[in-house]
Amino acid sequence: MTMNLEKTFIKDLVILAPAVFEDERGYFFEAYNKSKFADLGIHIDFVQDNQSFSKKGTLRGLHYQNLAFAQTKLVRVLQGEIMDVAVDLRKDSPTFGKHFGILLSSENKKQLLVPQGFAHGFSVLSETAVVLYKCDNYYNKQSEGGIRYDDASLNIDWGMDLAAAIVSEKDAVLPDFAHCNSQF
Numbered sequence: 001m002t003m004n005l006e007k008t009f010i011k012d013l014v015i016l017a018p019a020v021f022e023d024e025r026g027y028f029f030e031a032y033n034k035s036k037f038a039d040l041g042i043h044i045d046f047v048q049d050n051q052s053f054s055k056k057g058t059l060r061g062l063h064y065q066n067l068a069f070a071q072t073k074l075v076r077v078l079q080g081e082i083m084d085v086a087v088d089l090r091k092d093s094p095t096f097g098k099h100f101g102i103l104l105s106s107e108n109k110k111q112l113l114v115p116q117g118f119a120h121g122f123s124v125l126s127e128t129a130v131v132l133y134k135c136d137n138y139y140n141k142q143s144e145g146g147i148r149y150d151d152a153s154l155n156i157d158w159g160m161d162l163a164a165a166i167v168s169e170k171d172a173v174l175p176d177f178a179h180c181n182s183q184f
Contacts, residue, residue: 002018002019002036003016003017003018003019003030003033003036003037003040004016004017004018004019005040005042008100009095009098009100010086010088010093010095010098010100011093011094011095012115013086013088013100013112013113013114013115013118014042014112014113015102015110015111015112015113016040016074016110016111016112016113017108017109017110017111018030018031018109018111020109029109031076031109031111032046032074032134042113044072044074044136045136046074046134046135046136047135047136047137047138048134048135048137048138048139049132049133049134049135050132050133050135051078051130051131051132051133052130052131053128053129053130054124054128054129054131055124055127055128055166056124056125056126056127056128057123057124057160057164057165057166058123058124058129058165058166058167059121059122059123059124059149059158059160059162059165059166059167059171060121060122060123060168060171061085061119061120061121061122061146061147061149061171062085062087062119062120062121062146062147062148062149062174063119063120063121063144063145063146064089064118064119064120064144064145064146064182065137065139065140065143065144065145066143066144066145066181066182066183066184067143067183067184068140068143069137069138069139069140069143070116070117070137070143070184071116071135071136071137071139072113072114072115072116072135072136072137073112073113073114073120073133073134073135074111074112074113074114074133074134075104075111075112075113075114075120075122075131075132075133076104076109076110076111076112076131076132076133077104077105077106077129077130077131077132078106078130078131078132079106079128079129079130080105080106080124080125080126080127080128080129080130081103081104081105081106081107081124081125081126081129082103082104082105082122082123082124082125082126082129082131083101083102083103083122083123083125083157083158083159083160084101084102084103084104084112084120084121084122085099085100085101085120085121085122085123085156085158086099086100086101086112086114086118086119086120087099087118087119087120087147087154087156087177088117088118089117089118089119089180089182089184090117090118090184091182091184093117097153097154097177099154099156101156101157101158101159103125103159104122104131105126116136116137116184117184119145119146119147119180119182121149123158123159123160123165125159125160145180145181145182146170146171146174146175146180147174147175147176147177147180148171148174148175148176148177149162149165149167149171149174150162151176151177152176153176153177153178154177
């Protein structure tokens with residue numbers, strides 16, 4: 001079984017698409033295989049899986065964890081469809097402050113590998129969505145940071161009407177990009 005790796009315009013931010021085998025019973029694919037990821041040059045020791053269920057119009061993010069607790073995330077959708085977005089926070093990167101968005105769904109089975117040094121978020125475009133992401137570091141509340149989802153300087157297309165977005169109280173008061181506390 002193979003996994004197709006597609007590079008984005010942002011260094012280290014990649015899309016992974018598994019080989020899917022379908023027959024009259026349904027389908028099968030490997031979403032993660034450590035040795036096959038290593039063959040693609042991806043050497044990550046994932047330690048935690050997180051799963052969320054969200055209703056249409058929900059917008060989660062943009063979140064990150066600083067330095068000692070920074071996380072690489074491998075994001076995929078088990079049910080539904082999302083616009084998944086990553087923002088480059090690495091100050092020495094030529095794409096610092098740039099973002100990349102991709103439609104992830106249970107239909108296309110694509111995954112986004114979001115390295116440490118990025119803020120991450122998603123909007124739910126289907127009636128509901130179940131999102132699963134693997135992390136290479138444990139969550140630490142003191143290390144968390146974030147950026148407002150509607151920051152005009154980022155101009156992110158979330159694929160939905162932001163005026164109707166369902167956002168947590170915590171996400172609604174995040175600072176804009178220029179004032180975030182990123183240590184990358």
